[in-house]
Amino acid sequence: MQTELTQISCTAFVGGKSITKGTLQHVVAFVKDSLDDKEFAQLLIFNDLTGKPIDIDFRGKTAEVLQRLSNHADHASAEESKQPTRRVGRPKLGVVSGEVTLLPRHWDWLKSQPGGASVTLRKLVDEARRTGKNESKARAAQEASYHFMTAMAGDFPQHEEALRALYAGNQDRFYQLIDDWAPDIRDHIKTLAENAFIKEET
Known part of the structure; x- marks a missing residue:
């Protein structure tokens, strides 16, 4: 199952040149299979939604890099699911009770x-x-x-x-x-x- 982290849209730059864009999974696989060590030293991958650079651990083979990404995303998703959900209000109708101070x-x-x-x-x-x-x-x-x-x-x-x-x-x-x-x-x-x-x- 593809995770949300690996599917975010991003763009990779080497120096001032854009070399590929697409899902993080696609970009990571592309740069891992295409770049030499010198180019990797200049590589920056940016989240297209936030404009911020994304840190990737590129050690090992392409499959290993992608597996680490997937594991990281699955761990984050599991931690999120542990958060308690409030069931007050009328949940079947999508209504959640809250507190308003006026x-x-x-x-x-x-x-x-x-x-x-x-x-x-x-x-x-x-x-x-x-x-x-x-x-x-x-x-x-x-x-x-x-x-x-x-x-x-x-x-x-x-x-x-x-x-x-x-x-x-x-x-x-x-x-x-x-x-x-x-x-x-x-x-x-x-x-x-x-x-x-x-x-x-x-």
Whole structure:
């Protein structure tokens, strides 16, 4: 059974060149079978979701490396499954009971709403999730871009200015500043930053 860890999307770089991308399982197998010792010294594998580098133990043969990855993921999954699950509320309906602390005036207002406090709170949470979705996507894209840029482009010209443009939401300025960077690095940054400049729905 393939595990979640081995199936995360990632991209491998040797120096400033992107050499492969795909699932972690695919990337690890590819680089293990393709690179020589000199290239391995320059290898970095990045999580495409977070922009952070992934540490891999490449000792041994390809099958051994993949087995260690699978074992690590299975161990993490087993530890997660040991966590106690709460069964309060109405689990068959997907309802979980929790505790909310509010001032009396908040409770008075909630109780006066159609459907009562629980229905009103659920509506408020759903609305906040809907309206904040783009903001969350933009923040995640900014963070992923930041992590990758710090690792791969920290000594590139106008790196700091590009980061400021990224967090300021200045898309045109950001793309202008990174335009002359190494093509594979620049293009990967653009992919990571794709959602960094989306605007909140009105």
